Amino acid sequence: MVFSSWPFLLIFLPIALIGFVSIPARYRTARKLWLCAASVVFYAYWKIEYVPLLFFSIGLNYTIAELLTRSANPRRAKTILAFGVSANLLLLGYFKYTNFILEFFDMVVRREFTRLDILLPLAISFFTFTQISYLVDVYRDRNLHYGVLDYTLFVVFFPHLIAGPIVRHWEIIPQYAARELRPQRTDWGVGLALFLFGLYKKRLLADPVSAYANAVYGAANSGQLVSCFDAWLGTTAYALQIYFDFSGYSDMAIGLARMFGIRFPNNFDSPYRAASIIEFWQRWHITLTRFLREYLYYPLGGNRRGPERQAINILITMLLSGLWHGAGWNFILWGGLHGTYLLIAHEWRRFRTERGWEWSHWSYRGICIGVTFVAVLFAWVFFRAPNLTVAANVLSAMVGLQSAPELGRINYPEALQLIVPLLALAFCLPNVQRLLAQYEPVLENISAPTFLRLRLNVVTGIALGIGFFAVIRIHFYAPSSPFLYFNF
Amino acid sequence: MPQAVLSCTSTSERAGATRGFFFGIGGSLLALLALYFGLIYLQLGVPTRASIWAYQINQKKLQRAASIQGPKLLLVGGSATLFGVQAEMIESRLSYPTVNFGTHAGLGIAYMLHLVRQAVRPGDTVVLAFEYNTFGQGVVRRDAVYVDYLFARDPAYFRALPWPSKFQVAMLMTVPRLRKGVRNRFRPESTRLAAGVYDPEKLNAYGDQLGNEAAKRTFQGDHRYVPEGTLTRRGLQETPAFELIEEFVRWTRANNIRVFATYPNIMEHPAYRTDAAQKTLRQIEGFYARLQVPMIGSFEESMMPPSMFFDTCYHMTREGAVVRTEQLIPHLAGILNREQK
Numbered sequence: 001m002v003f004s005s006w007p008f009l010l011i012f013l014p015i016a017l018i019g020f021v022s023i024p025a026r027y028r029t030a031r032k033l034w035l036c037a038a039s040v041v042f043y044a045y046w047k048i049e050y051v052p053l054l055f056f057s058i059g060l061n062y063t064i065a066e067l068l069t070r071s072a073n074p075r076r077a078k079t080i081l082a083f084g085v086s087a088n089l090l091l092l093g094y095f096k097y098t099n100f101i102l103e104f105f106d107m108v109v110r111r112e113f114t115r116l117d118i119l120l121p122l123a124i125s126f127f128t129f130t131q132i133s134y135l136v137d138v139y140r141d142r143n144l145h146y147g148v149l150d151y152t153l154f155v156v157f158f159p160h161l162i163a164g165p166i167v168r169h170w171e172i173i174p175q176y177a178a179r180e181l182r183p184q185r186t187d188w189g190v191g192l193a194l195f196l197f198g199l200y201k202k203r204l205l206a207d208p209v210s211a212y213a214n215a216v217y218g219a220a221n222s223g224q225l226v227s228c229f230d231a232w233l234g235t236t237a238y239a240l241q242i243y244f245d246f247s248g249y250s251d252m253a254i255g256l257a258r259m260f261g262i263r264f265p266n267n268f269d270s271p272y273r274a275a276s277i278i279e280f281w282q283r284w285h286i287t288l289t290r291f292l293r294e295y296l297y298y299p300l301g302g303n304r305r306g307p308e309r310q311a312i313n314i315l316i317t318m319l320l321s322g323l324w325h326g327a328g329w330n331f332i333l334w335g336g337l338h339g340t341y342l343l344i345a346h347e348w349r350r351f352r353t354e355r356g357w358e359w360s361h362w363s364y365r366g367i368c369i370g371v372t373f374v375a376v377l378f379a380w381v382f383f384r385a386p387n388l389t390v391a392a393n394v395l396s397a398m399v400g401l402q403s404a405p406e407l408g409r410i411n412y413p414e415a416l417q418l419i420v421p422l423l424a425l426a427f428c429l430p431n432v433q434r435l436l437a438q439y440e441p442v443l444e445n446i447s448a449p450t451f452l453r454l455r456l457n458v459v460t461g462i463a464l465g466i467g468f469f470a471v472i473r474i475h476f477y478a479p480s481s482p483f484l485y486f487n488f
Numbered sequence: 489m490p491q492a493v494l495s496c497t498s499t500s501e502r503a504g505a506t507r508g509f510f511f512g513i514g515g516s517l518l519a520l521l522a523l524y525f526g527l528i529y530l531q532l533g534v535p536t537r538a539s540i541w542a543y544q545i546n547q548k549k550l551q552r553a554a555s556i557q558g559p560k561l562l563l564v565g566g567s568a569t570l571f572g573v574q575a576e577m578i579e580s581r582l583s584y585p586t587v588n589f590g591t592h593a594g595l596g597i598a599y600m601l602h603l604v605r606q607a608v609r610p611g612d613t614v615v616l617a618f619e620y621n622t623f624g625q626g627v628v629r630r631d632a633v634y635v636d637y638l639f640a641r642d643p644a645y646f647r648a649l650p651w652p653s654k655f656q657v658a659m660l661m662t663v664p665r666l667r668k669g670v671r672n673r674f675r676p677e678s679t680r681l682a683a684g685v686y687d688p689e690k691l692n693a694y695g696d697q698l699g700n701e702a703a704k705r706t707f708q709g710d711h712r713y714v715p716e717g718t719l720t721r722r723g724l725q726e727t728p729a730f731e732l733i734e735e736f737v738r739w740t741r742a743n744n745i746r747v748f749a750t751y752p753n754i755m756e757h758p759a760y761r762t763d764a765a766q767k768t769l770r771q772i773e774g775f776y777a778r779l780q781v782p783m784i785g786s787f788e789e790s791m792m793p794p795s796m797f798f799d800t801c802y803h804m805t806r807e808g809a810v811v812r813t814e815q816l817i818p819h820l821a822g823i824l825n826r827e828q829k
Contacts, residue, residue, distance in 0.1 A: 189509050196513075461512020468513065469520040476659040477630065 001045045003195075003252045004202050004471075004480045012042060013256075016158075020260060025182040032153050032176060035260065039158040043123070050121040053091075058155050060087060061131040062148060065138045069145055081139040085132055092128045095120050100327035123162045125324060127155055129291055134169050136295055146173050159256035163249055163485040165267040165287040171443055175262050183261035189456045190439040193464065194255030197432045200467045201248030203474055205422055206241050207481055212415045213238035215407060217384055220393045225404035231397035233415060235377050238384045240422045242484055243272065246285070249483045251432050254442060265290075266433055266442040272426045275368035277341040277375060278349070288324075292317050310346070315339040325383070330391055334382040341375050369427075524666075528658045531669030532643050538665070539637040540679055542592045544688035545570070546603055549695045553587050553607035560585040561824065564604050565617035566593020567686070567697075568752035568802040573617075574813040575694035581817050582826040588695035592686065593619045593802075594631035597729045599638075601736045602645060610744040613824060615784070616733070617752045619802055620719045623772065626728045628656045635660045639669060685799055700798045702805040715759035716801065722764035723771050730775060737779045748823055749776045749783045751790035753812045755801040760791060784819035 001008045016038040023030045044051050064084035071077040095118055102113040134154075138144045146154070150173050160167050175181070183191075216234025220226050226234070250267035257264045271284035281289045297317045303310040315336070322335020352358075378395070385391035396402045406412075430452050433441050437448040439456070454460055553562065561584055563573050569590025579586040589607065591600060597618060608614060627649075628634075638646040638657055646657060661669075668677075690699040718724065740747045759765060769787050776783050796808025804812060821828050 185507075192510075192513070456509040457506050458508030458512040461509040461514075462516040463512075465513040465516030466520065468517050469524075472521075473659055476656055 001042060002480055002482050003249065003256070004199055006475070007045075012038075012045075016042075017259060021183075028176070028181055029149065031181050032149050035158075036149065036153050036156060039153070039156040039161060042158040043156065043161060046122045047119075053121055053124075054127065054156065057088070057091065057127060057131065058152055060084075061135060061155075062151050065135060065144075065151075068135070068138045069142050071142070077139055077142070081135060084135045088128050088132050088135075092124055094118070095124055097323075097327045126164050126166060127161065129166050129288075129324075130155055130160075130168075133166070133291060133295055137169065144169075150176050157257070157262070159253040159260075159262075160264065163246075163253070163483060164285075165250060165253060165264050166291050167264060167287065171265055172262065181261050183259060186439065186456075187258050187261050190436060190441055191255045191258035191260075193436060193454075193456060193460070194251050194258060194432060194441055196255075196464045196467060198248040198251030198253075198255060199471060201244040201251065202483070203471045203480065204467070205425070206244035206248060207474075207478060209237050209244070209418055209422060210241040210481070211237075212410060212419070213241050213384060215410050217386075217390060217394070219407050219409075220390045221386055224407075225402055226394060226397045227404045227406050228397050228400050228402075230404075230407050230410070231394045232377075233410070233412075233419070235381055235384070235394065235398065236419055236423070237415070239272075239373075239377055239380050240419065240426065242380070242383070243426055244422070245484045247431070249485060258441070263440070263443050266444050266446070268431065269433070270426070270431045272373055272376070273369060274372050275365050276349075277338065277345045277372055280372055280376060281338075281342070288321070292321055296320065307346075307350075311343050314342050314346070318342065328387075330382045330385055330388055333388070333391075334379050337379045337382065341379070525658065527666055527670055528639075528661065531666070531673050532639055532646070534640060534669050534673045535676065535679060536636055536640045536665075536668055536672055537677055537679060538668075539633050539641055541684060541686050541688055542595065542633055542637055543641040545686065545691060546591055548688060548691050549587060549589050549591070550603065550607055552693065552695055553589070556585045556587070558585065559611040559613070560587060561820065562587050562589045562604060562608060562612060562614045563617065564589045564600065564614055565752055566590060566595075566600070566619045566622060566802070567800075568593070568619050568754065568804075569617050570686075570695075570697045571700055571798060571802070572753040572804040572809050572812050573816065574696050574809050576692055576696055577810065577813045578817060578820060579694060581828055582821055582824060584824050584826055586694060588697075590617075590695070590697075592633055593622055594629055594633045595637060596625055596627070596629040596631070596634060597622050597732050598627045599629075599634070599645070601732060604736070605739065608740070608743075608745050613746045613748070614740065615820070616747065616749045616781075618729075618733075619752050620716050620754070620768070620772075623724050623729045624718045624727055627732070628653050628660070630660060632662065632665070635662075636665060685803065696809070698806065700803065700806050700809075702795075702798075702807045705798055705805055715757045715765075716754065719754075719768050720759045720762065720765045721768060723767050733775075734779055737781055746823075747781050749781050750785050750816070750819070751783075751787045752802065753790050753792055753804055753808075755794050755797050756791035757801075760787075782823070784823060785816060789815050 001012055003009075016035075019034055019038070020031060023034055025031070040051060040054075043054060061084065064080060064087075067080050068077055068084075071080055098118055099115045102115055106112055134151075146169065151169075153176065154167070154169055154173050155161075157172070213234050216226055216230050217238070219230075220234075247268040254264045254267070265287055267286050269283040269286065271280050274280035274283050297313055300313040300316060301309055302313060318335045318339030319332055320335070321338070322331040322333070325331045325334070378398070381394050381398070382388075382391050385394060393402075397404065430448060433446050434448040434452060435454040436456075437446045438453050440446075553560065561575075561578070563569050563575060563578075563586065567590060569588060570592075571590070573588055573590065575586040575588035578584070587607070589604065591603070593600075600618075600622075604614060635657060639661070646654065649657065671677075685700070686697070687699055690697065692698055737747050754760070773783060790812075792804065792808055792812060796804055796811065798805045798808075817828060820826075
């Protein structure tokens with residue numbers, strides 16, 4: 001059940017919401033149980049066979065956390081934590097990486113191992129990370145303790161279950177205990193506005209532009225050489241697709257949670273406006289970056305052990321980030337490329353600081369934004385291409401190393417009529433969180449000038465209603481596709 | 489560790505969502521839907537030029553079918569049949585009244601079978617040769633000609649559709665088409681045919697499309713064309729198309745009409761010899777076998793060389809159609825118990 005699908009919009013969400021508000025607010029436990037049940041139904045709708053796995057994972061992690069809280073001996077606690085983290089990673093590794101590892105062994109020992117018929121359980125990457133962060137936090141603060149219902153709801157709450165944001169217990173669970181499970185009209189309004197903005201990003205922007213990325217990468221995948229223009233067009237289209245798809249998903253998730261009175265952390269902050277790759281990662285999939293920084297990069301030593309060790313830590317973190325996104329060499333290369341970009345960015349920052357160069361002119365920032373975007377585009381090639389051959393084909397075309405005729409199947413004026421305004425949207429317009437800043441849409445404080453603030457009044461309502469009519473219309477032309485991050 | 493989060497409801501006191509916000513969303517949505525369906529209703533049955541060619545092709549075929557008094561053979565399918573089979577040749581060689589009932593495949597299996605029901609009588613024989621992509625469709629087609637046709641040429645069919653399908657077809661109308669329909673309501677446009685590959689003026693009396701001679705061929709395609717996706721997808725999902733055919737076969741049995749199936753002519757491609765395509769073919773063959781509808785000919789012989797195709801991988805040249813018809817005649821002679829001349 002994709003957030004943008006009709007079964008979700010017309011059946012699941014209304015039932016979940018009406019059922020929730022029908023339970024008197026004083027029965028908070030009943031409200032939590034209802035949300036848990038709705039979330040399990042939501043997950044089971046994809047594939048009921050993986051519900052036991054989800055509960056096994058929750059049960060295992062909750063038990064380990066309980067053991068940690070009762071462990072006074074630091075060494076014992078460390079052993080328990082190591083066991084917990086390893087168990088989570090083994091589970092994730094079995095489902096996500098077994099065949100990739102077998103493929104790797106094939107390559108090394110030059111014989112073919114039989115592949116296992118393993119289907120990746122939806123959301124495993126997300127609920128594994130959510131729970132690892134919880135275990136580490138319990139290890140750090142042995143006084144942490146939540147009830148089993150609170151913990152279960154924290155993990156399974158359907159707005160973030162499938163593709164994040166990767167939330168942390170201290171952000172979410174306290175909200176169950178306070179007044180927050182009593183959403184007010186403003187919560188419904190803000191939630192609905194965020195959800196609809198996200199829906200429009202997905203259905204009106206990301207899905208249509210995906211056609212151009214698919215055309216180019218599909219042709220490259222069928223062995224056809226692509227031209228320089230097509231390669232840039234297809235990759236730019238993909239950059240816009242993944243941005244509007246994932247930021248749309250995040251807006252919807254944040255909006256859904258808000259409808260139930262829960263606020264999530266921000267996950268996107270106009271990343272293509274970043275003036276360096278460091279800033280890009282502070283703006284793109286913010287909750288993943290935060291997870292990797294706090295539970296991988298810092299434990300590895302961060303920047304505390306000198307520049308060389310920092311470089312190694314950055315590379316390890318980004319390579320694992322790539323691997324987390326998908327079991328394939330192209331994802332590892334994508335991570336490695338971003339790691340390299342980060343090293344260059346840190347070096348450049350150090351170089352400038354040493355010389356006291358503090359350029360802040362808008363033209364310098366503009367150049368930096370352009371360079372960062374181009375660097376990100378090159379990396380997206382590895383992310384989008386189904387294999388390295390296709391990536392090489394597209395990259396060669398992008399740098400002008402191959403000549404090929406333009407693909408006949410793309411209507412270029414139409415493509416540019418869509419891509420250029422989307423680029424303008426991504427680069428120039430304020431994001432939804434800023435537009436709704438006065439309603440505190442996310443946990444972080446977000447500032448926005450008064451003239452950019454959107455009021456939830458009748459005019460905004462009419463505009464959103466018109467948008468929803470457009471979504472209904474487009475649904476019949478082009479069926480909704482799953483969110484890209486559901487694959488991870 | 490960071491402190492617990494801010495209170496969510498604190499914002500309500502400072503800046504609230506007005507009731508107008510919710511009414512704005514609901515009201516504008518309802519108003520737009522009302523306006524849209526009002527305009528749809530206004531131009532229902534108003535002719536446009538866009539689908540006139542398909543309408544005239546279908547009318548000619550229905551007239552031809554109605555003019556045959558005794559038992560007849562109907563070759564049913566989309567444009568692969570229209571361009572790829574010569575009913576005139578079959579009638580002359582088997583001395584059996586034959587109609588090429590091929591039409592625009594974009595009209596979909598549901599509508600094609602709706603037309604066939606109007607054309608057949610007890611004792612007739614029907615040979616189904618649906619293009620592979622039509623199997624992947626539901627009752628409603630995402631096709632501009634289909635939408636235009638239903639609104640402009642066959643509003644009775646539109647009215648008879650179940651409500652969900654009606655809603656779906658109405659939503660498929662593009663804004664320019666909606667504008668044109670409304671404009672034609674007050675200021676009808678000329679119904680002159682635009683010259684195209686599908687040309688009702690160039691149908692012969694048997695329903696065969698002419699004007700597709702090899703000398704006029706525009707298609708320079710070869711094995712590099714993108715193969716038919718439905719066929720190479722390693723099996724088909726159970727779409728309403730299968731149900732529609734099954735229901736039609738039941739109807740023909742109840743009305744003493746014989747039904748056969750065959751493979752539509754298609755430009756050969758290496759992808760069609762892969763396991764994926766073979767799996768799809770076995771599925772279609774299994775489906776017809778389950779319905780006890782015999783299939784005539786073979787897939788291998790229905791794959792024709794690129795030089796025999798006119799402008800798409802389904803549209804044959806006149807010369808190609810002759811070769812394809814030669815292949816079919818012995819099979820048809822068998823099912824009709826006729827001697828070949």
